Amino acid sequence: MRLISAALLLLLPSASVGAEPIPTHLCNLVADPARFGGKRVTFAADILTDWQHGTVLTDSTCKGGVELTSTEAVAEAEIAAMDKAVGTPLTGGYNRTARATFTGVFYWKPALPGQQAHFYNARQFAAENVTNVSVHQRSKSEVR
DSSP states (O other): OHHHHHHHHHHGGGGGGGSOOEEOOHHHHHHOHHHHTTEEEEEEEEEEEOSSSOEEEEOTTSSOEEEEEEOTTSOHHHHHHHHHHHOOGGGTGGGEEEEEEEEEEEEEOOOOTTOOGGGOOSEEEEEEEEEEEEEEEOOTTTOO
């Protein structure tokens, strides 16, 4: 019986995958990450990337962001739409802001002792769906 109980406990973290996502705002994830840790959520965010070191989901109404750590569960068509909206440095990616609605599991993983926190984002997100992708073309004065 103890082995069965232990096995069930190992399965609990994945239980949120089938749960109905909690609608929220990215700023809520940034402000109170422990509240949403391990939960399935849905929110809208801007997509910020340097095309080399990672992707961060942001919102201009709050400081901080959430690292997009996985898109493995996202349908290929949704990834293609996001990639097209984000663009690349060669296709004008610097002159636009892409925004989308993300659904998936949010993880709160505070830095371990000795870990350099300025190179580590404790707010991480594994996407399952990327929908409502849109692009805002920035004017020359907005591009830095």
